[in-house]
Amino acid sequence: MITLITFAPSFGQPAASPFCIKAIWLLNMSGLAWTREDTADPRSMPKQKLPAIRVNDQIIPDSENIRSYLESQGADFDAGLSDMEKSTSRAFIRMAEEHMYFHVVMDRWGDDDVWPIIRDTYFAAIPKLLRGMITNKLRQTLMRGMHAQGLGRFTPQERLDRLEADLQAITTRLWHGPFLFGDRPTAADASVAAMLANMRATPGKTLMKMRIAEDEILCRYIDRASDAMNQPVSAASATLCA
Numbered sequence: 001m002i003t004l005i006t007f008a009p010s011f012g013q014p015a016a017s018p019f020c021i022k023a024i025w026l027l028n029m030s031g032l033a034w035t036r037e038d039t040a041d042p043r044s045m046p047k048q049k050l051p052a053i054r055v056n057d058q059i060i061p062d063s064e065n066i067r068s069y070l071e072s073q074g075a076d077f078d079a080g081l082s083d084m085e086k087s088t089s090r091a092f093i094r095m096a097e098e099h100m101y102f103h104v105v106m107d108r109w110g111d112d113d114v115w116p117i118i119r120d121t122y123f124a125a126i127p128k129l130l131r132g133m134i135t136n137k138l139r140q141t142l143m144r145g146m147h148a149q150g151l152g153r154f155t156p157q158e159r160l161d162r163l164e165a166d167l168q169a170i171t172t173r174l175w176h177g178p179f180l181f182g183d184r185p186t187a188a189d190a191s192v193a194a195m196l197a198n199m200r201a202t203p204g205k206t207l208m209k210m211r212i213a214e215d216e217i218l219c220r221y222i223d224r225a226s227d228a229m230n231q232p233v234s235a236a237s238a239t240l241c242a
């Protein structure tokens with residue numbers, strides 16, 4: 001049995017982190033049996049981040065390694081895709097995880113109106129008297145990281161302008177089918193739709209959240225992908241090789 005170590009559900013999503021949602025969706029698509037263990041503290045994990053899976057007492061950190069492990073067990077998330085489609089899929093995954101993700105961080109941790117809600121949701125286990133002090137330090141460290149990454153130097157409007165091209169690229173693919181690569185969700189949907197779902201679920205009314213929440217094509221895609229991947233696939237349609 002595979003155990004997914006993940007952040008808890010939040011804001012109507014199966015986990016607070018888009019990478020944990022991705023892992024949940026990949027696990028569901030794999031058709032393998034799994035269970036979840038929620039934690040708010042990733043410090044004991046090999047990369048001090050979540051998600052991770054535990055398999056036979058071995059911990060496998062990082063959603064990409066989780067994907068590789070599931071593929072080693074026979075899952076084929078990109079069944080039927082051509083080599084050209086697989087290479088485009090790889091680029092979409094990187095776009096979501098190495099660019100769009102940092103917009104989520106800025107919206108959730110960098111926005112003074114959103115931050116108090118995030119703090120009291122993510123860190124509810126810390127007694128209220130200590131919570132402000134502990135989380136302010138965490139927030140400062142994260143914001144320093146965002147400054148170094150670069151997006152922390154952009155205004156919300158500049159960030160939205162930069163994100164627009166990514167959203168257009170996603171929308172263009174959705175003109176051709178219900179999912180990024182056709183009629184069935186693939187690995188790219190597990191990354192891209194999880195990221196969009198997280199953006200839309202962010203509390204408050206940031207520019208980015210409203211841009212996505214008011215886009216019918218993107219909203220329908222998020223809902224379609226969530227419906228398809230929030231449940232384990234039936235044995236008959238699992239992506240496991242025979």
Ligand SMILES: N[C@@H](CCC(=O)N[C@@H](CS)C(=O)NCC(=O)O)C(=O)O
Nearest residue numbers: 017018019042049050051062063064
């Ligand atoms: N590349 C990793 C990214 C995972 C990641 O960034 N997780 C964040 C939550 S979204 C985390 O655990 N952060 C905790 C921390 O940095 O202390 C993956 O794909 O799993």
